[in-house]
Amino acid sequence: MTTMNPPLPSVGPHPSNNNDDDDERSLSSSTSTSTSTFCPPFPTEEALDAYLATIAPPRELICPITQELLNDPVVAEDGHTYERKSLVTWFGMGRNRSPVTNSLLENTSAEGLVTNLAVGGMAAAHRERLGKDLLWICQGVKDRRCGRRRACNENGVGVRVEGLLDAGADPNGRGSGGNTPLHLLIQSGSIHLATHLLNHEASVTLTNDAGMDCIATAEETFSRQQEDQRASSSRDQEHPLVTASEWNDFVQDLKRRESIEKVRMEARDRARSQANDEHRERQRTLAANARSNPTNDNQHGLGQLEEGVGYFPSLAALQFQSSIPGPSPSVAEYENKEKERLHRIIWWISFVVFVYLLVC
Numbered sequence: 001m002t003t004m005n006p007p008l009p010s011v012g013p014h015p016s017n018n019n020d021d022d023d024e025r026s027l028s029s030s031t032s033t034s035t036s037t038f039c040p041p042f043p044t045e046e047a048l049d050a051y052l053a054t055i056a057p058p059r060e061l062i063c064p065i066t067q068e069l070l071n072d073p074v075v076a077e078d079g080h081t082y083e084r085k086s087l088v089t090w091f092g093m094g095r096n097r098s099p100v101t102n103s104l105l106e107n108t109s110a111e112g113l114v115t116n117l118a119v120g121g122m123a124a125a126h127r128e129r130l131g132k133d134l135l136w137i138c139q140g141v142k143d144r145r146c147g148r149r150r151a152c153n154e155n156g157v158g159v160r161v162e163g164l165l166d167a168g169a170d171p172n173g174r175g176s177g178g179n180t181p182l183h184l185l186i187q188s189g190s191i192h193l194a195t196h197l198l199n200h201e202a203s204v205t206l207t208n209d210a211g212m213d214c215i216a217t218a219e220e221t222f223s224r225q226q227e228d229q230r231a232s233s234s235r236d237q238e239h240p241l242v243t244a245s246e247w248n249d250f251v252q253d254l255k256r257r258e259s260i261e262k263v264r265m266e267a268r269d270r271a272r273s274q275a276n277d278e279h280r281e282r283q284r285t286l287a288a289n290a291r292s293n294p295t296n297d298n299q300h301g302l303g304q305l306e307e308g309v310g311y312f313p314s315l316a317a318l319q320f321q322s323s324i325p326g327p328s329p330s331v332a333e334y335e336n337k338e339k340e341r342l343h344r345i346i347w348w349i350s351f352v353v354f355v356y357l358l359v360c
Helices: 021-029 045-055 084-092 117-142 150-166 181-188 191-198 214-231 234-238 244-292 315-319 329-359
Strands: 073-075 081-083
Touching: 045 150, 073 084, 073 117, 081 084, 117 150, 117 181, 150 191, 181 191, 181 214, 191 244, 214 244
Parallel strands: none
Antiparallel strands: 073 081
């Protein structure tokens, strides 16, 4: 049942979407009716619990083993959906019973797990919806909508940021200027809030539209803060928002995380390439077995699929291609921008060639 809420205070850019009623409900419950305060502290524990309930993922999107939002959902023999890594670990410990029903399972191999695309799409949509809320809050922090003291961050903004991340918010969404939430918090000097994002695997290697990653952003912000302190009064210099020692430790932590992230990305790319090779090999084996089986019923109708170069979908898959879910809204928006840019480039090249042909 949809409930009516007071309008949101004008405290920063907020994602607009005609179908984002859930976004408005979660953000409305997280703000005060007063328009003078950005993300005020929750007055009671009941108010905090009510806010966390509005952003919690549906039960169907939570892994029964980890009790966290699904990221790579797979269907087991018992018909339930689990996180792939946790279920493989479950089977690897010698367990052959369902984590939910406790019934014996015949197939406990990783190869027998089937990806649940429908649940994966719903989990991605939930993650991106909360990611918009996270971007909105971080943009508000950058715009100095809240106080510069840490108490405000811990009691007001910090509780919301931590709650959104625990509920599965995407920490790597893109906002104005291609900035991620981590970019925005670093630019605001709120490195204590940025630690929440780093603890939830926020990427430090992503760059914004200016081509700056998080390390370069931190070094530039620290340099600008030092210049501001030299230009300010001695009283402000005695109590800086973040000390030079804290900035240096933060930058060193970013560099350490960058090296770890690069190693993980290389390992993930190798694993993805290996999985694709194994999938193509299984498809070739299945196709060869189907062609060699004289009683195969698939010889009629669409006919046999001849072996080609690389992997190509079947005619049936192409026929129902419209049923495949599209990319996430942020990826779709980025693709549209790139298409518009390429169209402009092609138009200008065509115009120059046309003028050149006319002149010559």
